Amino acid sequence: MAERFGKPTLAFDTDAQMSLTFAIEILESGTVYQPFGNWYEKCISEKTTILDAIVKYEDFMRGKLSKFDFPVEKMIFPFEKNLHFVPSVVDLYWLELDLIDRAALKGSFPGILKSISKCLPPKYEFVFFDCPPSFNLLSFSVLSCVDLMLIPINPDAFASRGLRILLEGLDLRIKPNSIP
Secondary structure (H helix, E strand, C coil), X not given: CHHHHCCCEEEEECCCCCHHHHHHHECCCCCECHHHHHHXXXXXXXXXXXXXXXXXXXXXXXXXXXXXXXXXXXXXXXXXXXXXXXXXCHXXXXXXXXXXXXXXXXXXXXXHHHHHHHXXXXXXXXXXXXXXXXXXXXXXXXXXXXXCCCCCCCCCHXXXXXXXXXXXXXXXXXXXXXXX
16 A cells, blocks of 8 residues: 555554564565664664553553553654554563453554554554454454454365354454444
8 A cells, every 4th residue: 555555554563473573674685674673672672662552551541640651653663655664572472461451452452543643744544453363352452443354364164264253253242343
């Protein structure tokens, strides 16, 4: 969307496997794209990653903070003019075990997206999320704020069954809201 149509686009990697983050970070030559690598290390050291935003949002939802004032602009890498990127971190894998407040985690992405839309000049016309291959609370949070869901699957019986289980489970959990 960013390249083909010139539309401001934001992409999130919310998968602890970090495949999209590695795809951005590693050049075809096998070397690290240094501007991203340096920026990413700075985000980790300054605690401005997507995980830090989620934790701060949880603190806000639990009443530990009077407002959600995370610097969301610092977790967004301006990859190209119309393409911005929020990388994943490995510790997202442990998120549900570390966080106690399930309701705060379920509402985190709508809250974070609201903060992004308030403070950043480019109004993103498209926001894409790379979610983990298994369903968890973070996936639920992401899916609760999307208009369209694309699920790449292998064309086999197991993937088809897994997709049916996912959609049926979403239907039960998201009602009375409609599934994207």
